[in-house]
Amino acid sequence: MSGPLTGWRVLDVAETPQGLLAAKMLAEMGADVVKVERARAPRRGAPVDLGEPSPSSWEIAFEAGKRSIAIEPGRAGAAELVLGLARRADAIVAPLGLGLLAELGLDEERLRSEAPRAVLAVTSPHGPLGPLAAAPGADITAQALGGVMWKTGDPDDPPMPGGVALAEGVGALYLMIGILAAVTDAEGSGRGRRVDVSLYGSQIGMQSWEIDSEWLLGRTTERLAVGHPDVSDRRICHAFETAAGWLQIAGVLRARWPELCDMIGEPEMSERWPDERAQAEHIDEIIATFRERLRDRPVEGWLEEIAQRDILGVRVQNDDDIAADPQARSNGYVVEMQHPQQGSLTVVGSPFMFGREPQPALDPPPAPGADADELLAEIGYAPDAIAALRAEGVIA
Amino acid sequence: MTAPLDGIRVVDFTIAQQGPHATKLLADMGAEVIKIERNLGRMGGGEPWMRGFVLAHNRNKRAIALDLKHPEGNEIARRLAATADVVASNYRQGVMEKLGLGYDDLRRANPRVVVVQGSGWGPLGPRASEGAVDMVGHARGGLMWRTGFEGESPMTVGCAVTDQVGALVLCSALLGALARARRTGQGAKVDTSLYGGQVALQAWEFAERSLRGGGDQPRAGTGHPLINGHGIWQAFEASDGWLAIGCTETGKLAALCEVAELEPPAAAPDAEAIAAVASRLAVRLRTRTTSEWVERLRAAGIAAAPVQRYGDIREERQARANGYVLEMDHPEYGPITVAGMPITFDREPIGRATPPPSFGEHTERYLEELGYGWDEITRLRDENVC
Numbered sequence: 001m002s003g004p005l006t007g008w009r010v011l012d013v014a015e016t017p018q019g020l021l022a023a024k025m026l027a028e029m030g031a032d033v034v035k036v037e038r039a040r041a042p043r044r045g046a047p048v049d050l051g052e053p054s055p056s057s058w059e060i061a062f063e064a065g066k067r068s069i070a071i072e073p074g075r076a077g078a079a080e081l082v083l084g085l086a087r088r089a090d091a092i093v094a095p096l097g098l099g100l101l102a103e104l105g106l107d108e109e110r111l112r113s114e115a116p117r118a119v120l121a122v123t124s125p126h127g128p129l130g131p132l133a134a135a136p137g138a139d140i141t142a143q144a145l146g147g148v149m150w151k152t153g154d155p156d157d158p159p160m161p162g163g164v165a166l167a168e169g170v171g172a173l174y175l176m177i178g179i180l181a182a183v184t185d186a187e188g189s190g191r192g193r194r195v196d197v198s199l200y201g202s203q204i205g206m207q208s209w210e211i212d213s214e215w216l217l218g219r220t221t222e223r224l225a226v227g228h229p230d231v232s233d234r235r236i237c238h239a240f241e242t243a244a245g246w247l248q249i250a251g252v253l254r255a256r257w258p259e260l261c262d263m264i265g266e267p268e269m270s271e272r273w274p275d276e277r278a279q280a281e282h283i284d285e286i287i288a289t290f291r292e293r294l295r296d297r298p299v300e301g302w303l304e305e306i307a308q309r310d311i312l313g314v315r316v317q318n319d320d321d322i323a324a325d326p327q328a329r330s331n332g333y334v335v336e337m338q339h340p341q342q343g344s345l346t347v348v349g350s351p352f353m354f355g356r357e358p359q360p361a362l363d364p365p366p367a368p369g370a371d372a373d374e375l376l377a378e379i380g381y382a383p384d385a386i387a388a389l390r391a392e393g394v395i396a
Numbered sequence: 397m398t399a400p401l402d403g404i405r406v407v408d409f410t411i412a413q414q415g416p417h418a419t420k421l422l423a424d425m426g427a428e429v430i431k432i433e434r435n436l437g438r439m440g441g442g443e444p445w446m447r448g449f450v451l452a453h454n455r456n457k458r459a460i461a462l463d464l465k466h467p468e469g470n471e472i473a474r475r476l477a478a479t480a481d482v483v484a485s486n487y488r489q490g491v492m493e494k495l496g497l498g499y500d501d502l503r504r505a506n507p508r509v510v511v512v513q514g515s516g517w518g519p520l521g522p523r524a525s526e527g528a529v530d531m532v533g534h535a536r537g538g539l540m541w542r543t544g545f546e547g548e549s550p551m552t553v554g555c556a557v558t559d560q561v562g563a564l565v566l567c568s569a570l571l572g573a574l575a576r577a578r579r580t581g582q583g584a585k586v587d588t589s590l591y592g593g594q595v596a597l598q599a600w601e602f603a604e605r606s607l608r609g610g611g612d613q614p615r616a617g618t619g620h621p622l623i624n625g626h627g628i629w630q631a632f633e634a635s636d637g638w639l640a641i642g643c644t645e646t647g648k649l650a651a652l653c654e655v656a657e658l659e660p661p662a663a664a665p666d667a668e669a670i671a672a673v674a675s676r677l678a679v680r681l682r683t684r685t686t687s688e689w690v691e692r693l694r695a696a697g698i699a700a701a702p703v704q705r706y707g708d709i710r711e712e713r714q715a716r717a718n719g720y721v722l723e724m725d726h727p728e729y730g731p732i733t734v735a736g737m738p739i740t741f742d743r744e745p746i747g748r749a750t751p752p753p754s755f756g757e758h759t760e761r762y763l764e765e766l767g768y769g770w771d772e773i774t775r776l777r778d779e780n781v782c
Binding site: 004007029057060129135138142152157164165207212220225237239317318330349351353356 | 404445447520549551556572592694734736741742
């Protein structure tokens with residue numbers, strides 16, 4: 001089955017990873033995503049110039065599978081052609097203040113009247129309401145505000161973020177959920193809602209369990225370098241260094257505890273501390289014993305034992321491990337993107353599977369403006385009108 | 397105004413976090429989510445430390461208790477699923493099929509139905525049938541290795557991020573299929589996993605690895621693996637707490653230095669020059685309070701924020717204004733504060749915060765809807781079918 005959103009159209013004027021990634025994931029679901037960008041300007045949103053070849057990792061991650069039209073927002077006719085694209089869109093993804101759309105003189109009211117069916121999805125650092133609505137923000141400041149930074153790291157470390165742009169990525173997923181709920185609704189109502197998701201809000205939502213627990217129980221949990229603060233203080237749920245590689249053992253329930261102790265050659269430990277209460281009291285000693293014992297063998301050896309003993313444990317993988325993992329390949333989580341200049345590139349694929357078929361790789365990211373003629377023809381511009389727009393510098 | 401998913405019915409067989417949090421989001425957005433609870437009881441419901449877990453993943457839902465292995469309980473589940481727009485589960489592969497509740501069974505009675513299956517590792521491949529929990533998804537998904545310092549232990553993000561991202565991916569996928577079902581009348585089978593969600597979160601970092609031809613990948617340390625060395629992107633200690641600064645544009649780096657009363661770096665600073673700025677900042681920022689610095693930096697257009705603890709968030713005005721924090725009146729706990737909803741529709745925070753249902757709270761109501769009489773319901777109760 002092709003993606004369920006085949007036939008849906010998305011207009012993408014996003015400027016941050018949150019919006020760009022949400023739009024890309026809609027493309028993974030089959031939507032026709034049209035990126036409108038500024039001509040002769042660097043692609044917005046990349047926080048750093050990594051000085052790499054084109055396409056950059058940024059473009060591969062956030063712009064693949066889209067079509068592009070590049071415009072000069074100051075020129076007469078630019079707003080009209082963007083409105084033409086907006087009128088047929090099921091969703092428009094834009095930053096708070098609407099970014100490029102605002103530069104074109106298109107505000108929310110105008111979009112609402114010209115494109116009433118389109119869901120208007122708005123990204124922001126802190127949300128559209130409240131005292132920080134206009135304050136600058138970034139992924140790392142959202143991780144700070146949202147509490148996850150305080151919870152990550154060893155108690156002796158400074159507060160640290162999760163190792164990826166977590167607020168942007170999780171914010172993209174919440175935005176997508178909002179967009180898809182609103183387009184489902186618009187199928188019946190014919191009216192597109194406005195959807196807002198911020199980086200800050202995404203971080204709070206991401207920790208619903210931990211936050212609800214702390215507020216309900218009135219106790220704060222310590223930061224733990226490895227493990228979950230609500231689990232790893234009462235059973236083995238830690239990563240251990242082996243003779244080669246790291247092994248993560250999941251929270252082991254009582255029934256498998258004797259097997260686990262037996263595996264590391266300490267069968268009497270499960271008799272001494274049989275239940276969770278006893279384990280919680282002696283957790284530091286237990287962890288120290290596991291550390292000592294698990295150093296003896298490489299991770300592959302332990303993984304074999306673990307499988308035989310029906311214990312849940314895995315290798316702590318890096319990107320090379322993931323790229324080579326048949327499980328990731330079989331399900332389309334890692335795919336090969338065919339790029340005209342770079343050749344075959346191993347990239348992250350879609351996490352969504354429809355009808356038991358992994359999604360194929362998206363098309364490589366378009367060059368800015370690559371699809372202008374095709375898009376303008378689709379919305380009714382004749383070839384000579386397109387040529388005139390180009391001659392006047394309205395489109396690149 | 398109506399909620400966007402008003403009128404959508406979800407029959408929810410999910411357990412743990414990946415499934416229940418996804419269906420909680422649907423419930424927050426107005427869907428009627430009917431949680432099927434097996435007679436075994438609710439996961440973690442009895443242990444005090446798991447009360448927050450139940451609270452966070454089950455609000456705004458309805459619940460019916462059913463023994464799915466009993467023929468009559470199974471039939472009730474199948475009849476209920478025939479009325480659903482969405483049927484969700486995250487049992488191991490094959491369990492729903494064994495119960496006669498797989499997609500091929502359900503679509504015969506209900507061709508519009510969207511069936512979503514969550515798993516640890518995806519439905520295909522050598523590990524398809526293996527179980528998983530948050531922490532092993534975190535480890536295999538690469539995020540645990542990326543978080544933390546070079547040469548040190550893997551490090552976990554300080555929350556159950558893998559389950560939660562798994563929930564978001566599952567929710568997205570089912571909504572994509574639901575939108576299509578609304579338009580075309582055709583249902584679908586949808587699969588997502590913890591592993592796929594983790595990998596999808598790392599598209600940028602993974603693409604960078606490919607362009608560099610693989611090999612060792614930098615870890616995040618106190619910042620981000622691809623941003624470290626290109627800008628100021630970390631937490632600093634102030635006189636009364638910590639603040640985080642995200643500043644990557646060269647122009648803003650000069651403004652940052654001005655606020656901190658430091659010499660600005662060269663026009664195009666290299667990693668060494670940026671590290672020098674960071675260490676001078678670390679000394680300077682200790683001289684004032686977090687809020688003084690954050691205010692000054694924001695006024696200069698620089699992203700800065702205090703490193704908040706959950707207790708700070710609870711009273712924070714921005715979170716309240718956008719509905720990221722909600723009040724709930726709970727029959728057992730009284731008035732409590734809970735994490736809200738990150739999505740707002742038409743700029744109105746979602747106010748729905750009905751407490752999680754008690755075990756099997758709505759069983760009778762749904763059996764009645766399916767046409768069961770009181771005598772029959774009583775008998776099914778007595779026989780522990782529901």
